[in-house]
Structures are given as C-alpha cells and as structure tokens.
Amino acid sequence: MKPKHVFWGLLLVTLGTLILISNFSLVNLELARLWKLWPVVLILWGMSFIINKDFVKVLFAGVIAIVLSLSIYGAGQSFLNIFDKDIDFEFANGDYHSSADTTNYIEHYQQNIKTVDFKIDAGAGSFKILEPSKDLISVQAIGLKNNYIFNKIVSENSTSIDLKMKKTKIKLHKGSYKNKVEIGLNTEPIWNMNFDLGAAAIDFDLSPYKISTLKLDIGAASLGLRLGNKYPETMVGIDAGASSIKILVPDSSGCEIRSDASLSSKHFERFKRIHSDLYRTENFETAKNKIFIRLDADVSSINVERYTNEW
Template identity: 30%
Template structure:
C-alpha cells in the first residue's frame, strides 16, 4: 500500500468535503486558518516520509491516522474562528423595507453612513458567507448598501478615530439549506470617492464583482473559500496593494495598462494566467513598464486550488 497515495487522497477528499459543506451552508470555514496553521501540513508530510520506508498495512494505517488528526485540528480551528466572528452584534443603520422585486418572500434592508470632509481615510470590512456582493457606483454620503436577502441578518458598525472611519459589515445567514447555485443575499454597495479606502473582504461561497476605478484604493485584501472574485482597480492612487488568500476559488484582477504592476504568486496547485506580464524570477511577475510607471499596483496571491487571472485594461 503506497502511503503517498493515502496522504494525497485524504487531502483531496478533505478539500472537496469542506467546499461542498460550505456551498450547502452546513458550515462556515475560515480558509485563512489554513495559512496560519500551514506548519501542520509539514508535520503530516514529515510523518508520512518517516513511515514510507515500511510500505505495509501498518504504515498505511499510521499515515491515515496522522493525516486525519492534522486535518481535524485545522477544521476545528477554521470553524471556531468563523463562530467567534459571528458573535459580534451591531445595530442596523436603517429599518427594513418591503421587498418589491428580485427576491420572493425576502426583505430589503438599506444601510447609510454619513460623510464629512474630515473623513480623510475609510476602512471597509465585509464579512459573510454565501452571497452576491457588487460595488461600482459612488454616493455623496460615506457609504450606502442595499441588501436583498432571504433569511439573512446584516450587522453594521461604525467607529471613528480622528480622521479615520472604520466600517464593518457582517452578513449572517439563516439555517436554510442552500442548493447548488443559491445565494442567501445580494448586496449592492456604494462608496464616497473622496476618502482613501482600505477594503477587506472575508467571504465564503460568494460572488464578488467590485469595480473600484472611481475610488482611491490603498489596500485591498480578498479572502474566500469557494468564491468567484472579480475586481478592477483604477489610477486614483499612486500605489494600490492587493492581497488575495483563497481556497478553491476563481480570482480575476484587472489593472490599468499605464500602471506598473508586480505580481508575487505564492499559490499551490492553482492555474494562472498572467499573459500581460514577464516572469523576472520564480513566482514573481512584472509589467514591462514597471520601472518607468508613475503609478503602481502590487499583488500578492496565496491560494490553494484556484484559477488566478491578472490582466491589464485600457481606459
């Protein structure tokens, strides 16, 4: 019995099971924990190498036990982190409205946060599970969001510190079982284009479509389990820093053709498409104009089994 086959077989079964359970809304798993606990994978791998010399039934059994213990450990902490976040409780910014269109027997909720010229910097954190998230329009106030959902509770908190505003929005799904392709809610977000924005997304089985051309983006972090993420950044900031950490996801990032772009790809078994870029060293790619550009986009990709695309566009 080949111990290597047992090891990789369990890993693939584990990833597939976690993604399937997330898609059906049975669990919420923090893929970020996998990156925190990556030394466990080294321990499992090392233990398998030690027993690989004894290619017999006992060696195979020991390999399976060690691998299962490590995966169970990661699962417990991954689910626990999501549950810890789910205990946050914030007041809604606006009362619920009656639903009149897309979602039958659902509800519409509107969230609004006021803007003043003193709000020079704003940080938006969006956390949720299965949903559709869209951002492309501007607003005269600081932020507004329309949420159309089924069995979903949305929580919003604002914290002002000097000229910096922190906005945290959490979408908590109900207990309804998801069918493949279902989403609990649709969230349309609008932001004020005047402040410098940091945007942090921590989502599960979500669809994300963020057109950020109109905004001054400084930092953008993307974290998803089985997410479909599309983002487009513009040239309103001198430097945009993007970090994507995903599990089994599709990630597409569009950057302006005139901006110098650098990609550091630290992904595992992911497919990649960086056709507009030159590989200058292993895992590092640059646009041809990186050294002469006036504005820059720096991208760091850390993914499990994902489809990664970075491309340029003309205005």
C-alpha cells in the same frame, strides 16, 4: 502480512481515530493544512515499486495509509472551515414560501473625511461594489431582514466602518437562499479595505476609487476584481481556498505579483517572470502609480490581466 492489508487497516484506524478525537473534542485538532501532504503519497507509492523487498513495501503501505488519512481529514476540515461563518442551516418543508427583505445601510459623506477603513465579515452570498455613491457608503442587503450589523467610528479626518453578518439561520426550500449585498462608495477619500468572505460570488469594480490597501480572505469563491490607477501605491493581499480569481489591472500602472500558489493554475497576461514566484509588468519601474499583489491560494484558478478598455 500483505501490504494491502496493512494499508487499509491503518487508513481506517487512523482516519477513524482522528474523527473520534474531533467529535468528542478530546484534543483541538487544527489540521486543515495537512491535506497538502498528499504528494508524499505519490512519492512513497512510487518508491514501493522500485524497492523489491516485502518488509519495505509493508512499511511504505503503513506510512502511505497514515499520510493519506491525515490528508483526507485535513481536506475535510479545510472544506468545512469555508462554510464556518456563524451560519446554521434549517431545511423547510410544507408550505414554506421564500421571501427576501431589503435592508439599507447609509453613512453620509463629510468633506473632512480623508481616509476610510472598511471591513466586511460575512459568509456565503453575493457581494458587489458598483458605481460610486454621493454618500460615503451605501449598502443594500437583500435577504433576511436586518441580517447585518453596521458599526461606524468617526474621528476628525477618518472613519472606520464595519459590516458584519449576524449568526444566521438560513432557511433552505428547494435550494432557494438569498444573501445579496450591493455597495456604493464615495470616490473622494482614500480607502483601506479588509474583507473576510466565505463561499461567495464577488464582483468588485474598484477602478473609480483611491485604494490604499485591500485584503481579501475568501473560501470557495468566485472573485472578479478590477483595480484602477487613482492612487500612487495600492497594496492587495488575497488569501484564497478553492477559488476562481480574475483580476484586471490598468495598463498605465506598474504591477508586481508575488504568489504562493503552487497547486493553482496561474495566467499572468503581459507580465515578466522575475523569478519563481515574482512577476512584474514591463513598466513597473517607470510607472507613476504602482499596484502590489500578494496571492496565497490553495487549489485555485488565477488570472491577472491588463486592460485599457471597459471590462
């Protein structure tokens, strides 16, 4: 049997079997990370040229087909997971006219509030943190009316705020859809942020705020993030899929980056490489304020730069 016949036969059989099992939910297949196995295909393919034995080439062809099938299935599942944010798509025909409603969510500031836990759980859209607000938080959501659930828990010195997108039917007409969220925050309290966003355009200027922790879980996103020096120690964690990421950190702060992003392009301006995945600014040890950034990305473009002037 020729190696190419074995390859195509096993590729189609394996891929078809995986899709069939998934469609009928016979087994809960969570293989989104298996697409990272694709370098094995290159290794085995190269070895097949080196070893000049027919039965070995047939064996390699079979293994390559299976690994490639798992990689293709995993990549597809990973891509679909990006958009799995409780969103149903509905395509409109005829005389449908797109219109966008504006909904405002406001929590007034109280001087006794020292810390705020702020969480966003949403899908596709545009998300911006803009200029500071005299309120504790002000949110303007432009899109479907009342598309978000706004919850708050207030205690003596702290507040917890959750902004969650509802299970939404998105009407698409000639490619038009709007889900735009603009946020203003108060500069007085200390902020702990946890944002779970999907295929999003994200523009966060956090330089005026006291940020203790920032966690970002994003899919196929475009992220622009500006950090400030208003708090002694800021912890930033970013888990990204196929994203474009730009982070600005102030010159006055020491910054450390730990990255797990072997398949991503990385540019860390004016950072010193300590070892393979660890980078620091020259003033890291002496700076009064420090920023710690952990990056876990799949196939992304990552740029971290230092700034002195306005962005």
